[in-house]
Structures are given as C-alpha cells and as structure tokens.
Amino acid sequence: MHDHDPEERFQAIIDDDGRIEPRDWMPPAYRKSLIRQIAQHAHSEIIGMQPEGNWITRAPSLRRKAILMAKVQDEAGHGLYLYAAAETLGVDRAELLDMLHDGRQKYSSIFNYPTLTWADMGAIGWLVDGAAIVNQVPICRCSYGPYARAMIRICKEESFHQRQGFEILHTLSHGTPAQHDMAQDAVDRWWWPSLMMFGPPDQESTHSEQSMRWGIKRFSNDELRQRFVDMTVPQAEVLGLRLPDPDLRWNPERGHYDFGEIDFTELFEVIKGNGPCNRQRMADRRRAHEEGEWVREAAAAYAAKRAAQREEVA
Ligand SMILES: [Fe+2]
Numbered sequence: 001m002h003d004h005d006p007e008e009r010f011q012a013i014i015d016d017d018g019r020i021e022p023r024d025w026m027p028p029a030y031r032k033s034l035i036r037q038i039a040q041h042a043h044s045e046i047i048g049m050q051p052e053g054n055w056i057t058r059a060p061s062l063r064r065k066a067i068l069m070a071k072v073q074d075e076a077g078h079g080l081y082l083y084a085a086a087e088t089l090g091v092d093r094a095e096l097l098d099m100l101h102d103g104r105q106k107y108s109s110i111f112n113y114p115t116l117t118w119a120d121m122g123a124i125g126w127l128v129d130g131a132a133i134v135n136q137v138p139i140c141r142c143s144y145g146p147y148a149r150a151m152i153r154i155c156k157e158e159s160f161h162q163r164q165g166f167e168i169l170h171t172l173s174h175g176t177p178a179q180h181d182m183a184q185d186a187v188d189r190w191w192w193p194s195l196m197m198f199g200p201p202d203q204e205s206t207h208s209e210q211s212m213r214w215g216i217k218r219f220s221n222d223e224l225r226q227r228f229v230d231m232t233v234p235q236a237e238v239l240g241l242r243l244p245d246p247d248l249r250w251n252p253e254r255g256h257y258d259f260g261e262i263d264f265t266e267l268f269e270v271i272k273g274n275g276p277c278n279r280q281r282m283a284d285r286r287r288a289h290e291e292g293e294w295v296r297e298a299a300a301a302y303a304a305k306r307a308a309q310r311e312e313v314a
Pocket residue numbers: 045074075078154158
C-alpha cells in the first residue's frame with residue numbers, strides 16, 4: 001500500500017473486506033461504536049449467567065446440573081474474551097464494569113425476564129442462545145479483527161448451548177402431560193422476547209446504517225429476525241411444541257415464514273429499566289462485584305510479584 005493517508009488506508013481495508021487490527025489507525029467514531037457494542041455484548045454474557053444460575057441448585061439430575069454449570073461457566077468465558085477484545089481498543093475493563101454498574105452502558109434486555117420453571121432452561125438454550133447464534137455468526141466476519149476472532153470461538157460454544165436447550169425441551173415435551181405443559185408454557189413466555197433480541201425494526205434502528213457501512217454489522221435486524229424464525233419453526237415441529245403466534249405461516253411467494261406483529265412497547269419498557277427483573281439483576285451484579293474485590297486484589301498482587309521476579313532474573 002503506497003498511500004500514506006491513514007483514513008484512505010482504513011477505507012481500503014474495509015472496502016477489501018479485510019480486518020482492522022488494534023495497531024491500525026481507525027476513525028474515532030468507529031472505535032467508539034465498537035467499544036459500545038463489544039462492551040454491551042460482554043455485559044450481556046455475564047448478566048446472562050444469572051437467570052440460569054438460579055436453577056443450578058435445583059437441576060433435576062446430576063447430569064443436568066453438570067451440563068448447566070458448564071454452560072453458565074461458558075458465558076463467563078465469553079464475557080472474558082469480549083472484555084479482552086474491548087481492551088484492545090484502549091479502554092480499561094474496570095471502567096467498562098463501572099459503566100455497567102452505574103447504568104451508562106446496557107446489557108441485553110432478554111435477561112430481565114424471570115426463570116420460573118426448569119423448562120425455562122430448555123427455552124433459554126433453544127431460543128435465547130439460538131437467537132444469539134443467528135446474531136453472532138455474521139460477527140465472525142466483522143471488520144474488527146479481535147472481535148471477529150472472539151466470536152468464532154463463542155459461536156462454537158453457543159451451538160452446544162442451543163442443542164442442550166433443545167434436548168431439555170424434547171425430553172419434557174415427550175414426558176408426562178404435566179412436563180409437556182411446562183415446556184409449552186416456557187416456550188409461550190420466551191418466544192416473543194427472543195424475537196425482540198434482534199432489536200427494533202429496521203426503520204427505527206439508530207446504529208445500524210453506519211455499522212453496516214463499516215462492516216461491523218452484515219445483515220439488518222429484520223433480516224436476522226426472519227432467519228431465526230425460518231430456522232426455529234421446523235425445530236418446534238420436531239419438539240412437538242407450538243409457537244405462540246396465530247399469524248405464523250409459511251409464505252410460498254416469499255419463501256419465508258410470515259409472523260405476527262411484535263409488541264415493541266414492552267421491549268422499550270424493559271430497556272428503560274422497568275422489566276420484571278432489571279433491579280434484581282443489577283443489584284446481584286453489583287453485589288458480586290463487591291464480593292469479588294478480594295479476588296481482584298489478590299490477582300493483581302500475584303501479577304505484580306511475578307513481574308518483579310521476572311525483572312530480577314532479567
Ligand atoms: Fe454466550
């Protein structure tokens with residue numbers, strides 16, 4: 001590359017579908033937008049541990065408990081990769097957590113719904129992790145290298161999460177009538193919130209257009225939502241469960257499923273902080289952070305000791 005204008009070089013990489021790396025010049029707005037998105041994603045991973053953590057002690061068997069623990073730990077790991085990816089943009093993880101704790105940064109509203117029965121572990125895995133995969137697979141090709149690479153590993157684990165949720169629901173759905181009803185009730189409650197995970201409709205989405213031009217986002221909210229519906233309907237049939245939408249039907253002209261209108265007024269209430277569990281999730285997160293202070297101190301002291309030892313040797 002013989003041009004020396006950093007802005008032109010940045011644009012050339014984007015136009016070539018290449019990757020921007022931490023050492024590269026990038027427009028301040030690109031950096032800012034990525035920090036916002038990656039941080040919100042990281043926060044969602046760790047807040048997302050709470051609704052399922054709620055059921056670890058009450059899992060119906062040792063096998064289910066071991067699987068659920070592994071899944072919740074995976075989510076902590078996803079948070080870790082993503083905070084590390086955000087740090088390559090020049091922010092500090094502690095600062096991002098402060099912004100989560102004082103409400104300056106958000107996490108996905110899906111985690112502000114309660115987990116009322118064991119079947120919710122199935123519905124979350126199948127629908128919430130399923131929607132997350134549809135959202136995240138295109139991010140594996142995001143223009144920012146560290147974010148794209150973190151996503152590749154995360155998506156592999158998410159597909160395991162989705163299958164374990166499907167398997168829980170399949171077992172319940174083919175169990176006793178009471179178990180079947182429990183599975184159906186969980187799907188009834190999680191279906192619409194899962195569709196809302198793709199964000200507002202395209203004409204109302206504020207960040208989308210610029211993100212598409214920068215190669216951060218590859219498909220619109222409505223395109224991804226449609227993909228999720230098309231993928232999920234045949235799986236519901238295999239499960240023997242009904243999706244709670246009377247308008248859901250195959251449209252041969254479009255080659256897609258049509259579905260009913262989404263009531264976004266509810267989503268906007270949850271985003272504003274008025275969801276069923278917003279306050280509880282934030283209180284639990286702040287408490288976990290305070291109670292973990294000694295761990296962070298010990299880790300920092302250990303790292304400083306190791307660094308001093310290395311200096312002595314050198
Ligand atoms: Fe995750």
